[in-house]
Amino acid sequence: MRHAGDAVTVGAALAGRHAVVTGAGRGIGAAIAQALAADGARLTLMGRSPGPLQALAARLPGEGHAAVAVDVADVDAVRQAFAQARAQLGPVALLVNNAGQAESAPFAKTSAGLWQRMLAVNLTGTFLCSQAALPDMLEAGWGRIVNVASTAGLTGYPYVSAYCAAKHGVVGLTRSLALELARKNITVNAVCPGYTDTDLVRDSVARVVEKTGRSEAQALAGFAAANPQGRLVRPEEVADTVRWLCGPGAAAINGQSIAVCGGELM
Numbered sequence: 674m675r676h677a678g679d680a681v682t683v684g685a686a687l688a689g690r691h692a693v694v695t696g697a698g699r700g701i702g703a704a705i706a707q708a709l710a711a712d713g714a715r716l717t718l719m720g721r722s723p724g725p726l727q728a729l730a731a732r733l734p735g736e737g738h739a740a741v742a743v744d745v746a747d748v749d750a751v752r753q754a755f756a757q758a759r760a761q762l763g764p765v766a767l768l769v770n771n772a773g774q775a776e777s778a779p780f781a782k783t784s785a786g787l788w789q790r791m792l793a794v795n796l797t798g799t800f801l802c803s804q805a806a807l808p809d810m811l812e813a814g815w816g817r818i819v820n821v822a823s824t825a826g827l828t829g830y831p832y833v834s835a836y837c838a839a840k841h842g843v844v845g846l847t848r849s850l851a852l853e854l855a856r857k858n859i860t861v862n863a864v865c866p867g868y869t870d871t872d873l874v875r876d877s878v879a880r881v882v883e884k885t886g887r888s889e890a891q892a893l894a895g896f897a898a899a900n901p902q903g904r905l906v907r908p909e910e911v912a913d914t915v916r917w918l919c920g921p922g923a924a925a926i927n928g929q930s931i932a933v934c935g936g937e938l939m
Contacts, residue, residue, distance in 0.1 A: 686920045688713035691762045693755070695745050695802055696698070698725035698872035701821060705769055708916040710734045713769060717758040719743050719802075737762065740921030742859030745772045755805040764809035767919050769842075771821040772801040777872055777880065778834045788835045794938035795839035799846060806877075807859075816859035816917045820847050824867045824934050843931050851928030860927040862918050867934025868896040869903040902935035 692709045696702040697718035703725075704714050705872060710733040718726040718740045726740035743754035745860075757864050759765065774794045774898040778786050799820050810816025825833060826840030844863050853863040860877045897904050911933050917923050932938045 674675040678842040679924065687767070690714045690766040690784075690919075691717065691758075691764060692767035692769065692919070693717045693719060693765050693802070694757055694769045694771055694830060695719045695743075695798065695906040698722055698729065698821060699870060701866065701908045701911050702769075702771040702889075703729055705821075705912075705915050708736065708909070708920060709767065712916060712920065714919075715867060717741055717762055717765075718807060719745070719754060719758075722754070729815050743881055745770075745802055748801055751798075751801040751805050755802075758871035760808070765806040766810065766813065766815065767817045767928055769819045769820075769821065769915055769919075770802050772798050772802075773821065773823075775833065777834045777836070777875070777877070778895035779832055780834045783835055783907060789836075791835035792837045792842070792888065792928050795836065796842040796846070799843050803846075803850065803861075810859050811857060814858050816854075817849070818859070818861040819915050820844075820861070820863045821915070822847070822863040822865045824865050824929060824932055824938055826863065827932060827938055828932060847926045847930065855893075855927060860924065862923075862926055862928065863930040864911060864914050864918070865930050865932045865938075866906055866911045866936070867900055867932070867937045868905050869911060874905065899937050900935035901937060904934055904935070906935065 692714040693707050694702055697706050698720040707717055710716055716738040718730055720726050723742040730740045731737040741754045741757050743750050803818055820843050822843040823840045823862060826844040829837055837895045847861050847863040877893045882889055913935050914931055
């Protein structure tokens, strides 16, 4: 298992493959980009903010990586972003739908706007990007789609009903599309991280501190306690699972939702 800051040697398992990673500017998405580039893939990094994407593209192992700013919930923007990616690096062989957002509220106080935001970025974005990438994979007769869902796609959590609904939708979409493409040499799988050491969890910690008066350490411990290992998952651990699903050794893994959570879900 790699750790942040470890030296990375470029491998050949994905040499020449064009991989698109959404939500790639930080956290799990950035770790996934590092892992795929280390295996030889050429990356198009997608996200809302061009600055972090461009900075990451410049420091990834290998050469020829690109950055494209896009709102994955906007159908026209997604179409244009994939056209740009294809023009720069060729047909898309690998897609990692990582872009996501989490907001919390009691169900009775969950507004229609919050509900729509959760569905838009987490579920509709996955749908739109998969539709945009799929023609290249079908033409090539090979492809990998990995959807970064969440343990919230496999079980319920209080106060995040909209997020849970969206992530359950991602898992359902994964299973349906996997069956549809099973004879096309294209696999579709989901990776479901538990609480992971990212800005998303740090933001949640801040909200807990604000609403409850707990210290940051107490709030963070509450999230870590969900994991039987008593810690947050590291982004690199999620990335290694994604990298395996994209590689040749996972050709028979299809329609699965793999929990990366230290045993929280079994």
